[in-house]
Amino acid sequence: MLLAASTHGYWNLQTLWFFLIVVLWTGYFVLEGFDFGVGMLTPAIGRTTAERGVLLRTIAPVWDGNEVWLLVAGGATFAAFPGWYASLFSGFYLALFIVLVGLIVRGVAIEYRNKREDDQWRRRWDYVHAGASAVPALLWGVALADVVHGVPTDAHGQVTADLLDLLGPYALFGGLTSLALFAFHGSIFLTLRTTGELEQRARRLSLRLAMPASALVLGFLVWTYVNAASAHNKGIVPGVIPIAAICAPFAAGALQRAGRTGLAFTATAVAIALTTLTLFLNLYPRVIVSSTNNAYSPTIWTTSSSHYTLTVMSVIALLFTPIVLLYQTWSYWVFRARVTGTDAPTPAQALAASPLGKSS
Amino acid sequence: MVRENLAAVDALDLARWQFAATTLYHFLFVPITIGLAWFLVGMQTAWYRSGEERWLRATRFFGKLFLINFALGVVTGIVQEFQFGMNWSDYSRYVGDVFGAPLAIEGLAAFFVESTFLGLWIFGWNHLRPKVHLAMVWLVAIGSTASAYFILAANSWMQHPVGYKLNPVTHRAEMTSIAKVMTNPTLVRAFGHTIAAAALTGSMLVLGVAAWHLRRRTDVRLFAPVARVSLWVTLAAAVATILLGHAQAQLMTKQQPMKMAAAEALYTTQKGAPFSLFALGPWQKYPNHNVASIAIPHGLSLLADNSWNGTVLGVNDIQRSEEQKYGPGNYRPIIGVTYWTFRIMAGLGFVAALVALVGLWLARVPGRLERSGRFHSVALWAIAIPLVANLAGWIFTEMGRQPWVVYGLLLTRRAVSPTVSAWWVGITLLGFTLLYGVLAAVEVKLMIGAVQTGPDPVGTYEPETKAIPALSY
Numbered sequence: 001m002l003l004a005a006s007t008h009g010y011w012n013l014q015t016l017w018f019f020l021i022v023v024l025w026t027g028y029f030v031l032e033g034f035d036f037g038v039g040m041l042t043p044a045i046g047r048t049t050a051e052r053g054v055l056l057r058t059i060a061p062v063w064d065g066n067e068v069w070l071l072v073a074g075g076a077t078f079a080a081f082p083g084w085y086a087s088l089f090s091g092f093y094l095a096l097f098i099v100l101v102g103l104i105v106r107g108v109a110i111e112y113r114n115k116r117e118d119d120q121w122r123r124r125w126d127y128v129h130a131g132a133s134a135v136p137a138l139l140w141g142v143a144l145a146d147v148v149h150g151v152p153t154d155a156h157g158q159v160t161a162d163l164l165d166l167l168g169p170y171a172l173f174g175g176l177t178s179l180a181l182f183a184f185h186g187s188i189f190l191t192l193r194t195t196g197e198l199e200q201r202a203r204r205l206s207l208r209l210a211m212p213a214s215a216l217v218l219g220f221l222v223w224t225y226v227n228a229a230s231a232h233n234k235g236i237v238p239g240v241i242p243i244a245a246i247c248a249p250f251a252a253g254a255l256q257r258a259g260r261t262g263l264a265f266t267a268t269a270v271a272i273a274l275t276t277l278t279l280f281l282n283l284y285p286r287v288i289v290s291s292t293n294n295a296y297s298p299t300i301w302t303t304s305s306s307h308y309t310l311t312v313m314s315v316i317a318l319l320f321t322p323i324v325l326l327y328q329t330w331s332y333w334v335f336r337a338r339v340t341g342t343d344a345p346t347p348a349q350a351l352a353a354s355p356l357g358k359s360s
Numbered sequence: 361m362v363r364e365n366l367a368a369v370d371a372l373d374l375a376r377w378q379f380a381a382t383t384l385y386h387f388l389f390v391p392i393t394i395g396l397a398w399f400l401v402g403m404q405t406a407w408y409r410s411g412e413e414r415w416l417r418a419t420r421f422f423g424k425l426f427l428i429n430f431a432l433g434v435v436t437g438i439v440q441e442f443q444f445g446m447n448w449s450d451y452s453r454y455v456g457d458v459f460g461a462p463l464a465i466e467g468l469a470a471f472f473v474e475s476t477f478l479g480l481w482i483f484g485w486n487h488l489r490p491k492v493h494l495a496m497v498w499l500v501a502i503g504s505t506a507s508a509y510f511i512l513a514a515n516s517w518m519q520h521p522v523g524y525k526l527n528p529v530t531h532r533a534e535m536t537s538i539a540k541v542m543t544n545p546t547l548v549r550a551f552g553h554t555i556a557a558a559a560l561t562g563s564m565l566v567l568g569v570a571a572w573h574l575r576r577r578t579d580v581r582l583f584a585p586v587a588r589v590s591l592w593v594t595l596a597a598a599v600a601t602i603l604l605g606h607a608q609a610q611l612m613t614k615q616q617p618m619k620m621a622a623a624e625a626l627y628t629t630q631k632g633a634p635f636s637l638f639a640l641g642p643w644q645k646y647p648n649h650n651v652a653s654i655a656i657p658h659g660l661s662l663l664a665d666n667s668w669n670g671t672v673l674g675v676n677d678i679q680r681s682e683e684q685k686y687g688p689g690n691y692r693p694i695i696g697v698t699y700w701t702f703r704i705m706a707g708l709g710f711v712a713a714l715v716a717l718v719g720l721w722l723a724r725v726p727g728r729l730e731r732s733g734r735f736h737s738v739a740l741w742a743i744a745i746p747l748v749a750n751l752a753g754w755i756f757t758e759m760g761r762q763p764w765v766v767y768g769l770l771l772t773r774r775a776v777s778p779t780v781s782a783w784w785v786g787i788t789l790l791g792f793t794l795l796y797g798v799l800a801a802v803e804v805k806l807m808i809g810a811v812q813t814g815p816d817p818v819g820t821y822e823p824e825t826k827a828i829p830a831l832s833y
Binding site: 060061062063064065067068070071072074075076077078079080082083085086087088089090091093094096097100101103104105107108111112115116154158159160305306308309312313316317320321324327328331334335 | 450460
């Protein structure tokens with residue numbers, strides 16, 4: 001496109017913003033990844049409504065803050081790469097719609113589940129939550145795999161794909177990978193955040209998930225690597241990152257078996273982060289790969305905002321991001337204690353049960 | 361070729377319906393959230409300072425209503441972040457350089473604040489010292505108000521684009537001054553008007569709920585003072601909304617003369633123009649005269665220009681001058697929609713003020729406000745007044761800007777996604793409508809349930825050594 005000539009002079013800012021957006025997506029997948037996992041696994045681990053209520057409480061204070069990472073990723077893409085934002089979301093139209101419905105239903109399930117003291121009401125929302133968590137967990141992987149693997153476009157880089165074009169074998173494999181990895185990540189998170197019987201069940205489930213999740217990550221990244229290597233221009237990622245991404249879930253399984261839950265959780269977080277990074281490195285400097293003709297692929301040069309806007313946004317990101325990280329970390333610190341007890345009690349029940357001080 | 365054109369028109373219409381439906385729906389919850397957040401700030405601060413249990417019970421009772429609303433505000437907000445790209449990709453390409461910035465800043469500077477501190481507020485009752493916990497609700501209110509500022513910065517730029525230039529190479533608008541975008545005079549007025557309207561929405565909800573309980577004599581000691589405070593807030597917010605709306609309209613007369621002329625069904629330019637109370641035109645989208653009209657002489661000139669004989673431009677003359685400026689075409693919005701939504705919005709603002717005045721009049725005599733069953737019914741139904749006015753206001757300002765999506769810069773029909781078929785837009789429109797309909801039913805059911813259950817019983821939180829459970833899980 002015409003932009004290329006006028007924008008090459010400040011490639012540093014465009015590369016910076018490409019990687020800032022990678023950071024936002026990575027943060028989103030790592031944080032909301034365990035939210036999705038908790039949601040999907042809740043019916044499997046929690047046998048009673050009360051137990052499932054405890055599981056939900058492990059993410060209830062933080063899920064909304066985690067989801068903001070997605071909104072900021074969307075907003076930052078709009079501001080820094082309007083052409084990317086436009087092609088991506090109009091091109092993945094129906095898939096994105098399904099993701100949005102999943103996210104909406106899931107948010108409502110989390111927030112409304114305990115608004116009534118009615119066992120059936122809560123049980124229904126628990127299953128809705130599980131289903132609605134699985135949908136985006138699967139489709140984010142599909143979409144990211146498609147972006148990297150290539151979708152049909154016109155000469156201007158506008159995606160012309162149908163829904164079926166987005167469901168190729170590689171993309172579906174990517175979706176299964178994200179689904180399994182998020183479930184594994186969530187099971188370790190639950191081991192870390194619960195006690196007693198629930199903790200034991202979460203641990204057992206995580207050990208069962210370890211192998212399939214690790215195998216899928218291995219298969220998906222090898223496939224990605226083969227794709228990249230066979231298409232000369234498609235960019236080869238630095239070897240150490242995908243190799244570390246492949247090792248991380250295996251390490252998480254071993255650490256979990258050894259009872260080092262904190263480290264195991266770190267390992268699945270690293271696995272998600274490095275898998276995401278591998279895919280984006282494979283993509284760079286393109287923003288969507290055109291399967292029609294690689295030359296049609298929109299790039300960071302053809303889709304970016306002006307130098308002025310990128311500069312302004314850099315200053316703002318520099319100013320606010322550290323503050324956000326600080327208070328979001330603090331919120332995790334405040335809620336660091338393992339969740340115990342039973343389902344959401346009424347105030348009266350809570351008072352009868354707890355003669356504790358008001359402030360801690 | 362003809363069929364393709366037809367399809368394009370359909371996708372455009374459907375995309376507009378989708379934007380209207382999802383955005384208006386979203387905006388049912390936004391002003392309730394902002395308005396109620398500041399009520400929670402007031403109530404919890406009152407509890408913190410006085411130690412009176414009833415303010416804690418009020419905080420937690422209205423906190424529940426707040427959270428039921430907040431949930432839908434959040435989930436429907438996700439759609440807002442993505443639908444510019446989905447349905448309006450040419451718009452996104454053309455203006456993203458300017459328009460994307462306030463959206464990204466909103467996420468980074470306001471959404472994170474709102475959602476993180478809300479989690480801490482809901483679940484932090486026993487984890488945080490009371491003072492720190494109080495700060496959480498303040499931050500939620502500040503975050504949600506700040507988020508309105510950034511969104512209105514984006515919208516105001518569509519009403520009155522500033523701080524940009526057109527790049528002839530890239531064929532798009534590019535930002536030249538973030539300061540101008542963030543201090544757009546349109547934005548400053550729109551923000552004041554919108555926040556005042558949000559305060560009105562929140563306070564009329566509080567008033568209606570308090571009246572419902574006063575009628576049943578449950579907890580008079582709690583709801584009588586709440587009703588009094590909300591009456592004063594309602595009055596102040598209604599007056600502020602009207603005055604700030606007036607200031608906004610005066611500016612709009614200069615910046616978007618067509619919108620205001622259409623709002624008044626004023627077809628020919630006049631000195632000493634009358635203010636129309638009731639007008640009927642021929643039954644068509646773009647009439648050029650009124651069939652019947654009742655008007656206050658010189659009223660519009662006074663309102664628009666602060667002068668008895670000021671000149672106000674009419675629709676037909678603006679249409680001619682815009683054709684000269686932008687080329688042949690129709691630059692009129694649908695006059696009937698613009699005229700009536702403006703009247704519904706402004707009229708309901710005055711009705712809201714009237715409700716507050718009646719309530720305050722009753723409250724002069726001790727005990728009368730508490731006993732007036734008729735006023736209690738009025739106050740309950742009056743919850744709908746600001747909600748309808750809010751929607752009418754947005755329909756007015758967005759429909760009144762047509763055919764432009766960015767005034768004077770980009771036509772709405774050039775903004776739609778070229779690759780998205782009418783089928784797709786139709787499917788998602790249907791999907792969102794059904795989903796949002798179900799959610800609305802669930803929400804209303806929960807709200808009514810929470811209101812009927814009422815606050816926790818007196819003594820729940822006394823003595824103070826007892827733990828306060830999280831508000832909702």
